[in-house]
Amino acid sequence: MTSTPVRLHSWLRLQCEGVPLAARADSLCRAFQDCPEVRQAVYLSWQPQARIYSHEGAAQHLPPGLGAPLLASDQLLFERLADEGRLDLDQVRQLDCWLSGRLRRAAISYGQVFDLALEPGQAGLLLVEVCEGVSLDWLGWVQDLLTTLLSTVNGVLRGSPLLGHDPQPSLLLDAQGRPLELNAALLALLAERPLTDVSGFLPVNQQVLVRACLEQQRAIEGVEAQFEERILIWTFIPDLQENRVLARCREATAQVLAEREAAKARRLYRLIIENTTDLISRHTPEGYFLDASPASWTLLGYWPEELRGLPAHGLFHAQNLASLVQRARDALEQDGYHTMTYRIRHRAGHYLWFETACRAIRETYTGTVVEVVSVSRDITSRVEAEENKRRLAEVVEANTDPVLFIDPSGQVTYLNPAARRILRLGEQQPMPALSEFFASDDLERLQREGWSTAERDGSWNLETRLQPPSGGPSVPVSLVLLAHRPAGGERYYSLVARDMTERELRDVQQRHHQDELAHTARLVTLGELASGIAHEINQPLAAVVNYANASQRYLQALGTNPQAAERVAQGLERITLHANHASEVIKRLRAFLRKGQRRMQALDVAEVAREAVRMCAWEASNCQVTIEEQLPDNLPPVYADRVLLEQVLLNLLRNAIDANRESHRGQPSMIVLAADLASDGRVEISVHDQGPGVSEAELEKIFTPFYTSKVDGLGLGLSMSRSIIEGFGGELQARRVSVGLLMRCYLPLVGPLKIISGVNE
Numbered sequence: 001m002t003s004t005p006v007r008l009h010s011w012l013r014l015q016c017e018g019v020p021l022a023a024r025a026d027s028l029c030r031a032f033q034d035c036p037e038v039r040q041a042v043y044l045s046w047q048p049q050a051r052i053y054s055h056e057g058a059a060q061h062l063p064p065g066l067g068a069p070l071l072a073s074d075q076l077l078f079e080r081l082a083d084e085g086r087l088d089l090d091q092v093r094q095l096d097c098w099l100s101g102r103l104r105r106a107a108i109s110y111g112q113v114f115d116l117a118l119e120p121g122q123a124g125l126l127l128v129e130v131c132e133g134v135s136l137d138w139l140g141w142v143q144d145l146l147t148t149l150l151s152t153v154n155g156v157l158r159g160s161p162l163l164g165h166d167p168q169p170s171l172l173l174d175a176q177g178r179p180l181e182l183n184a185a186l187l188a189l190l191a192e193r194p195l196t197d198v199s200g201f202l203p204v205n206q207q208v209l210v211r212a213c214l215e216q217q218r219a220i221e222g223v224e225a226q227f228e229e230r231i232l233i234w235t236f237i238p239d240l241q242e243n244r245v246l247a248r249c250r251e252a253t254a255q256v257l258a259e260r261e262a263a264k265a266r267r268l269y270r271l272i273i274e275n276t277t278d279l280i281s282r283h284t285p286e287g288y289f290l291d292a293s294p295a296s297w298t299l300l301g302y303w304p305e306e307l308r309g310l311p312a313h314g315l316f317h318a319q320n321l322a323s324l325v326q327r328a329r330d331a332l333e334q335d336g337y338h339t340m341t342y343r344i345r346h347r348a349g350h351y352l353w354f355e356t357a358c359r360a361i362r363e364t365y366t367g368t369v370v371e372v373v374s375v376s377r378d379i380t381s382r383v384e385a386e387e388n389k390r391r392l393a394e395v396v397e398a399n400t401d402p403v404l405f406i407d408p409s410g411q412v413t414y415l416n417p418a419a420r421r422i423l424r425l426g427e428q429q430p431m432p433a434l435s436e437f438f439a440s441d442d443l444e445r446l447q448r449e450g451w452s453t454a455e456r457d458g459s460w461n462l463e464t465r466l467q468p469p470s471g472g473p474s475v476p477v478s479l480v481l482l483a484h485r486p487a488g489g490e491r492y493y494s495l496v497a498r499d500m501t502e503r504e505l506r507d508v509q510q511r512h513h514q515d516e517l518a519h520t521a522r523l524v525t526l527g528e529l530a531s532g533i534a535h536e537i538n539q540p541l542a543a544v545v546n547y548a549n550a551s552q553r554y555l556q557a558l559g560t561n562p563q564a565a566e567r568v569a570q571g572l573e574r575i576t577l578h579a580n581h582a583s584e585v586i587k588r589l590r591a592f593l594r595k596g597q598r599r600m601q602a603l604d605v606a607e608v609a610r611e612a613v614r615m616c617a618w619e620a621s622n623c624q625v626t627i628e629e630q631l632p633d634n635l636p637p638v639y640a641d642r643v644l645l646e647q648v649l650l651n652l653l654r655n656a657i658d659a660n661r662e663s664h665r666g667q668p669s670m671i672v673l674a675a676d677l678a679s680d681g682r683v684e685i686s687v688h689d690q691g692p693g694v695s696e697a698e699l700e701k702i703f704t705p706f707y708t709s710k711v712d713g714l715g716l717g718l719s720m721s722r723s724i725i726e727g728f729g730g731e732l733q734a735r736r737v738s739v740g741l742l743m744r745c746y747l748p749l750v751g752p753l754k755i756i757s758g759v760n761e
Helices: 003-017 021-033 075-084 089-094 098-105 137-151 184-190 195-201 206-216 253-275 295-300 318-334 380-398 417-423 440-457 509-522 524-556 564-593 605-615 617-622 642-663 696-701 717-727 750-757
Strands: 038-047 052-055 086-088 111-115 124-130 170-173 179-182 220-227 230-239 244-251 279-283 289-292 337-345 351-362 369-378 403-406 412-415 459-466 475-484 492-499 600-603 625-630 638-641 669-677 683-688 731-736 741-747
Touching: 003 021, 003 137, 003 184, 021 038, 021 184, 052 098, 075 086, 075 111, 086 089, 086 137, 089 098, 089 111, 111 137, 124 137, 170 184, 179 184, 179 195, 184 195, 195 220, 206 220, 206 230, 206 244, 230 253, 279 295, 318 337, 318 351, 318 369, 351 380, 403 417, 412 417, 417 492, 440 459, 440 475, 524 564, 524 617, 524 642, 564 605, 600 605, 600 642, 605 617, 605 625, 605 642, 605 669, 605 683, 617 625, 617 642, 625 642, 638 642, 642 669, 642 683, 642 717, 642 741, 696 731, 717 731, 717 741
Parallel strands: 625 669
Antiparallel strands: 038 052, 038 124, 086 111, 111 124, 170 179, 170 244, 220 230, 230 244, 279 289, 279 369, 337 351, 351 369, 403 412, 403 492, 459 475, 475 492, 600 638, 669 683, 683 741, 731 741
16 A cells, blocks of 8 residues: 555656556556555546547456447446446446446456546546455545546646656656656556565665765766666766756666677687687788787797797798698688698797698688688697507518407407418408317317406416418417407407427527516506406495395295395395496596596585495495494585595495404494594595504505405505595595594585686686
């Protein structure tokens, strides 16, 4: 009810300014609808030619009346209102007129209509529907009030001559920044909101702006304000005579959002240009530098400003210069695009291999090349790697020892010339099967232990004889089976054979031993990688085996144990979980070892720790080990890779289980898994076992690669775990305590970690 007088005042001001009838009708109807007793208010103007009342404004229209529209008439209602001035709605519904049918179809029955002419010389009526049971007497008082106001409207002083006709949303503010008067455009912007919401459309510092506008006697432009999803730009114009301010606004949501997106795109473009490792440069058609990205310093040793005006071909190697420049110009002129590989001189004097993609920028009308944009990258390492591969292929081809390449299915895919000679195969003959030149016993031994040993140790040796497929005497050889896994490729194997025919004539045993040592030395790096991956996946595989064995036992007890089927289902579910986890571990561990991108995210430490506990719960139960969780739910998040963090916690828990089992064989024991916020602001995760602990000497070596106290251990678990945690910007420590061993893992919170890891938000 408090906003109704303000609404009536705004309507009266609009009536004074002579704004369009629809705007005045909407303002009057909104004033009535602010009353809780009123359901709706509609203004209808009299159309003399059609002899019906027509809807005005944006309020919901009444449905058509009953009967033929061409015969519609409200003449009887018009005459009754002219005589009586006011009628109840139930009286209108009884009249033979077009509006009575419209009321019946709209189910409007309680309220009044009264004669009210908003437009001089044009009759009209105001229809007010009120709630059932509310007295209608007050509507007569309202009619008298509106009639009196309309009769004196010409004598009301206009607050602002231009306010009513301003197409932009506008309002008058007093010296304290309080709204005095709103124009029709601003009322339309408010729509159905109460007038008190107009302050939300204004800038939050409107009072300061109004005071500055009046004190400094100047207009203030371009003030931005946001209300919900809308962005408005306000202009404050002082009216010094009346000590008030006219505030005008315009809708600028699309414009401001577009400008923000454009600014964001420019910042992103600049960020990409300034931080990309590729050299992005602009050139004249003749090849002179116009500009270059900061990568020029990293790649060539020149700052961008030093390159401007220099000819790019002045840095080319002399052997590339003659044909390269002309070929590039011809391609850009004809195709507009060219890619070239060449050598370029670094500022220090040495040469690098570059790969450059150029695109021509043409003049719109003539098509003439006016500028060239280039993206260059250093491919020296790739060229050298390809050259090394070429040289290696030449070495394999020229090697006097037979070399055979074999795929994982056991099919021979390549024979070097020495292998073809020893097997008496022509260049055009197809690749033989292993069974064609291996004896059955040797082939069985290869299948039984050769592949697995090569997978595990990197190589496998065999003294055997090769039988040429076409017949003839066999050749005694010493074979070395090597397992290879190139970066990103599929594993394959090679057989390197040493012809031992003249072994009886020369003492070749020592040389053979040296060859084996040389092969082993060349495979150390590959062996370390394979061992690391094998160790990281060993834990989930061990869990899979345990769950499978338990499921088999429960299957045998299906007839006697009613819970056996449920246990089997749980075992299969956990086998699937650990198998999927092993797959994720391989993928994440390979990416981690390559120092590539990791799937970093904000993590709930308690949730990750509980998941690790769940994955080793069955194993702990079988060893009678209870894992006590002290994991609060209100810890701040850390930023890490979920799978790698789970793997670290799982490794610590399984080590703790093994330690408890060693000290409490057949007896119950406990592990405490706790998490808390450390005093230095990091999250601390601790695993405390009840095992035998370690000595001071063992504690110093506990994180050393390949050091282990387990009979079947590789000694890589804790070393790899520490590397993972340090990769997150954290710390992994081991501490001797009175009982068992305490492992503590510290992880930084989300904010600091983003700075450490260099993540660009």
